[in-house]
Amino acid sequence: PIAEALTAQGYVVFCINYRLAPAYPFPAAVEDVQCAVIWVREHAQAYGVDPGKIALLGTSAGGHLAVLGGLTASTRIMSSVPPAPWQPSCGEQGEDYRVQAVISCFGPLDLEFHGRESPGSSRILATFLGDTCLQAPSLCAAANPMTYVSHVAPPMLLIHGTLDDVVGYENSERFFHALSNAGGQVILLPVKARHGFIIHASTEEAVYALEAIYAFLEDVFSA
Numbered sequence: 041p042i043a044e045a046l047t048a049q050g051y052v053v054f055c056i057n058y059r060l061a062p063a064y065p066f067p068a069a070v071e072d073v074q075c076a077v078i079w080v081r082e083h084a085q086a087y088g089v090d091p092g093k094i095a096l097l098g099t100s101a102g103g104h105l106a107v108l109g110g111l112t113a114s115t116r117i118m119s120s121v122p123p124a125p126w127q128p129s130c131g132e133q134g135e136d137y138r139v140q141a142v143i144s145c146f147g148p149l150d151l152e153f154h155g156r157e158s159p160g161s162s163r164i165l166a167t168f169l170g171d172t173c174l175q176a177p178s179l180c181a182a183a184n185p186m187t188y189v190s191h192v193a194p195p196m197l198l199i200h201g202t203l204d205d206v207v208g209y210e211n212s213e214r215f216f217h218a219l220s221n222a223g224g225q226v227i228l229l230p231v232k233a234r235h236g237f238i239i240h241a242s243t244e245e246a247v248y249a250l251e252a253i254y255a256f257l258e259d260v261f262s263a
Contacts, residue, residue, distance in 0.1 A: 041241035042097065042145075045250050051257070052089050054080055058105070065170030066183045067126040073109040075130040077137040093261045095141035097253070099238065100207060101168075103147020104185065107196065107215070110142035111188040121190050125182050141260045142196045143253055145238050148207045149198070149215035151184040157208050185215060191223030197256040198226065199249050201233035227256065 043053045058072035077094060084091040098106035112124035128137055148154040148161070155165045155173045165180075166172045173180035181187050196219065200212035209230065216228040229252050231237065233245040240246050 041239055041246070042099070042250070042253075045241060046097075046253070049254055052087050061168045061170065066168055066179070067124075069168075070105055070108050070112070070183075071126055071128050073105050074113060074128040074137040077109070077113070077139055078128060078130055078135050081136065092140065094139045095143065095257060095260075096139050097143040097145075098147060099145040100147060100236065103144030104149060104151075106142050107144050107147060107149055107185045108183070108188070109137075110139050110194050110196070111185055111190070113138045114192045114194055115188050115190045121188055122181075124188070139194055141257060142194050143199070143256065144196065144212065145199045145249070146201055146204055146207050146235055147198075147211065149185050149211045150218075151180055152186070153214060154207065154211055155180070161207075186218055189215075189218045189222045189224060193219060193222075193224040193226075195225040195256075195260050196227070197229065197253065199229045199231060199238070199252065201235060201237050201245075202230050203233060204235040206235035 043055055046053050054076065056073065056076040059068040073096065080089060080094060081091045096106035096110050098104070115121040116123055151165060152173065155162045169176065169179055169183060171179055198212040198216055200209045202209045212228060216226055219226045229249065231245050231249055237243065238246045238249050241250070
């Protein structure tokens with residue numbers, strides 16, 4: 041529904057596949073996201089895309105990947121931010137995989153907090169990482185968007201349901217405050233809704249969130 045809605049607004053949308061855990065644990069998925077950015081930029085002319093106006097958008101786990109991919113692409117040259125312990129396995133050495141905007145819908149953006157939310161979230165996180173945060177804290181930190189907050193982050197819109205009992209609203213709230221305090225450009229949009237609400241495109245809550253996405257992209261891309 042989100043892709044269709046954005047297409048109707050005139051955007052070119054690519055729905056990407058990425059490798060899944062446990063067969064392919066972290067960082068495989070975020071590598072694939074960044075490889076997709078490289079591919080889109082290389083094929084921009086064929087699809088009528090402005091290579092200087094690329095956004096990442098994801099929901100739930102995809103929101104985490106969008107934020108992590110966008111952040112680490114922008115902070116890799118900063119000595120004050122830990123470098124991501126991976127590089128995209130595609131494209132030429134040093135190829136640009138930065139994006140100009142990121143939208144996360146109810147993503148787990150503070151993995152240390154999310155891992156404590158429930159036994160279920162802890163198990164899912166361990167599957168994604170290939171280990172537990174307790175046993176492999178450095179691995180957990182490497183996958184945690186909170187590690188990379190910086191003023192050079194691309195503009196971000198965080199949409200999260202305040203009634204979310206799968207990925208708690210506090211994930212986006214905590215990340216919002218961390219990125220704001222670091223000097224990043226970030227908007228937090230709380231919606232009185234549960235996890236996954238935006239996929240029901242005709243509901244009042246989904247329409248509200250979609251309109252916020254349109255306004256955010258228009259503002260960022262027209263700057």
